[in-house]
Amino acid sequence: MKLSVAIALVLLVAQYASSLAAAAAGGPRVIIVGAGMSGISAGKRLSDAGISDFVILEATDRIGGRIHKTNFAGVDVEMGANWVEGVTGKEMNPIWTIVNDELKLRTFNSDYDHLANNTYKQNGGLYEEAFVQKIIDRADEVEESGGKLSASLHASGSEDIMPWGPSAAVDMVIDYCKYDYEFAEPPRVTSLQNTKPLPTFNNFGDEVHFVADQRGYESVVYHVAGKYLRTDKSSGAIVDPRLKLNKVVRDITYLPRGVTVKTEDGQIYRADYVMLSVSLGVLQTDLIRFKPQLPAWKIVSIYQFDMSVYTKIFLKFPKRFWPEGPGTEFFLYASGRRGYYPVWQQFEKQYPGSNVLLVTVTDEESRRIEQQSDNQTRAEAVEVLRKMFPGKQVPDATDILVPRWWSNRFFKGTFSNWPIGVNRYEYDQIRAPVGRVYFTGEHTSEHYNGYVHGAYLAGIDSADILIKCAQKKICKYIVQGKYK
Template structure:
């Protein structure tokens, strides 16, 4: 599967040479906006390189952003946001985590997932798995073909799946079976969860083909502590490490409301409580969603090529819902359920 939810970071830097400000307290060479994994990665790298003249302004009362692991029971935890490490080769998160034996060696196969429809009827594993596997192969094994396709991912898979079934006498009866529609709909929803889209008929097939999947296990699982470990790794907070103390550089509960770069030699960053910070450079790590809803953030507005990119990139919503049951009612061999809505 192509997981497209890696660190999506829109970084805009507004550069300059000198600083002019009356309040030297709020003056620094660099202002990082956002203390999610991108902001923390930037800050810790700068400290490691000996650069200390920066501050981080974070709107929330915690660091991590969309990496948000909360304690559960005992030593268990829940990842409200990022959960899996997608890919091993060339993945800095995997490399750091492996070095400290924080991730599991074995890759989950999810072969024990049970397919059930909304009338509580277990699906025909042979038929449905076959159809799902076909769709998976259509997406993951035909990049060249997909790169030439100008339509949506949903249309691409539908065209290909129909053609494959039509060309195979032993499978063509699937086309008129309710299984076809249910499986196709389920797979579309699964793809939406992977791509962060609301409909795979809005996702570009070409865009999915261009996405580079890192080699190795695509759903590496943390042994314990969840994805929040990544923040500990960056901040060197694991046993035996000398922690990086961001100290007064990190300012929480500071939502940035305005970035005034009309004088590029003196960028003024204003927070919701009216405090003004000045910097020679600003590193913005807020999400695409924030950039889309806050066109007023920049004074003067961003150049049109940046605005076009922000407006042109679309995304839907991705939600996780945690259910707690009083006891385990499912058989041991069942690793999970995939729900098909009839």
């Protein structure tokens, strides 16, 4: 018997038994673990389908997950997701509809067309525009060739590959800006087939819009939650008793007759189904223990995906010393060390007068920086700026904000990345239910993993799978073979 057929049969039997038990109990009760974008989206979908007997267990003291604002130097900035990516395309990005039409958040179109004018040498001064533009043009040609190659590869992912990337400083920072800055991991580990073409931009459009609203990007999550969870009319705070904060789930026991969830404070919750909306990084740790242990095929699928780390470091200065005006929002530092404080952004438009810079690091540099003090990071970043602007009086930064998503046991990273060789087969496995345990999150999004809209749509898709089983008794989830 082929592995894919065996998995489908196991899922069918387990799901059928689950549906019979739920029907006998008088209707489904659901526990949603995690109140990030996917968990909140799944809750709304369940509620719309008439399944309102649920509880949402959130480990932190807030909803939103990796969408989280904080006050830094007098302005509210985003520690996690910041952009609506994929705008003005042939399809409408559902997050853009909420941000732009329903909430009317303050956003700014991010323009990366002037990087050739704003690429700084490792030891100071700008590269000539024509020189950098040639490198950008060549990188665009390579990217286009990669897209053609991707279309010709076998769907199994067995021929999947991405180039290792250049080693010269300026070539490297352009390559970084194209790949690492988007996927938080270098090309050598990132799937070509799942990024060329990238569905987010191919379907929703090439524009990316930076959210800089003092209500925060998290207001999108609150907006969705407010459509089915009771809120206080004066403050807007969620007061629905079905949402329970500071509930750290540690044990999930799933049997044919139901599920039992135990939290760190000793509380026990019982239901017919559980919808698990935690990050891929958490699934790759032992924070949540499953009884019985998840089957081998599920564990393998969880570890076949990467949990990447994307760190936005904010620095406050007593005065501005960087260029301002049209075409200067983004600038690059071409270090001989890949990913060393490479992509900078100034906020002349978003936060006028704030004197705040943002520098983004990823992957190994993110992990290194999380393990050192903020003072060390501040010193490194200021040293880089002094090299970039040798003719300027670059003062010490007065404040610094370094998010530590990787070190946080409730996240263990920022978003998932599809590595080389992973295709639809592994995706089907990571999304597949195990008995009464359902899975959602941006890492289960078929086309949009790593994005806010991916998390939102994944919540809907996973809820639909549960609804089919609970209400229509359609519990079969088919995992197609790797080479089909």
